[in-house]
Amino acid sequence: MENELHTALIQTELVWEDPQSNRSMLEDKLKTLGSKVDLIILPEMFTTGFSMNPATCFETMDGESLKWLKQMASKLNAAICGSLIIKESGRFYNRFVFVDPDGSVTHYDKRHTFTLAGEDKAYSPGNQKVILSYMGWKICPLICYDLRFPVWSRNTEDYDLLIYVANWPDKRVLAWDTLLRARAIENLVYTIGVNRVGHDGEQIDYSGHSAVYDPLGNLLSFSEKDEILLTTLTKSAILKYRNQLRFLQDRDQFTVK
Template sequence: MQSQIKIALIQSDLVWENPEKNRENFSKKIQSITEYVDVIVLPEMFTTGFTMNADKVAESMQGETIAWMKELASQTNAAISGSIIISEEGKFYNRFLFVEPSGKVSFYNKRHTFTLAGEEKTFTAGSDKVIIDYKGWKICPMVCYDLRFPVWARNVEDYDVLIYVANWPKPRINAWDTLLQARAIENMCYCIGVNRVGIDGINIEYSGHSGAYDVLGNSIANFKPFEDGIKIATLEQRHIEAYRNKLKFLNDIDSFKIN
């Protein structure tokens, strides 16, 4: 196991329904990172913004964006992650992708489709929780609205890091801040949240507030509101072990089943 990993959080505006422009933008941002990082996290639907016009912009698992992610992962020697719209067997998914430098691709389909925006009418909800083993770290990927459902994120797999990618609007940003911190505390893990900024194609405003929290809920990386930029969070395995061994809260969790 690697005792320490560095995660780059990229908070950015997105060009509405324009994958090519968004890939260009993120290429420049990723190439501007001067220190070594292990994982780079982009927002939810980072090629399009949070659009329900899936038939217009969806890609396949053999599409341009995954090829681009593979190339950048190889160039930077860092895993590239974030969600995009995937079309597969006649269905659309809001899919979190985790692309390693080796070319290995892991993915998680967003379970909680955002009914307030009618996401469930276009996208198929995922059914499987996913744990990605990368450099000995257990990473649990989640997408936006999943953040409001703590049972789904409950740490029964002994994972080390929760990563949420989002298009979380400004009016409800206090919930985003609060719940990211809560997920870290209750699961005794690091919790990373990467949100977008700017105004999208349907006039919804996003203020960002991306951040990283340690096992005790302390902030270890955060952005100014509306900031377009990159922050790097350093995660230490010894931090997790020290507090889990001392406090042992995860030993007392309730058992449950999810249907």
């Protein structure tokens, strides 16, 4: 079991509905990583921005972006993750993909599609919570609007790290800040939120606020600009807080259908 996990949060502008340009831009950014990184986290829909035009932007699980992610993971000897538009069995999904350095892929389909933007009409929702393992860490991957629904992230699996990738607009960024900290505190986990900056093809503005919170809700990293945030997480801190506080032992029991 590894004690430390070195993370890189890629907060960036995105080229609207242009996967090739976004892959090229992100690859240039990844070339600047100078220190040891174990896990690289990209924003939601990192190949297109938050597009409601899946028929013109989709890829498949053997498409160019998955090939690129595998190349980057192997080259950098780090896991890399983020969400993109995937078509599978005739349906479109906002899919979080997590690619290990050995090329293996784990995925999670966004459960809570954002009705305010019509995401529920363009994409099929996922129905399965995913807990993945990497370097001895148990990780729960979620996407943007999922942040508003604490039951879905409730830590009944004793996971260690909660990740949200997002295109969360500036006009509601207070909710983003508040809920990220709340998810960390209530679940006694490190919580990472990776948002984007700039504006998209729908002229929606994004102010970033990508952040890392520790299990007590203390802010470890934060940014409002186009940059890479490097943060080291320590597994022993989670165990220390859980042994001292034991709040998770008092949690309510329930089943999500």
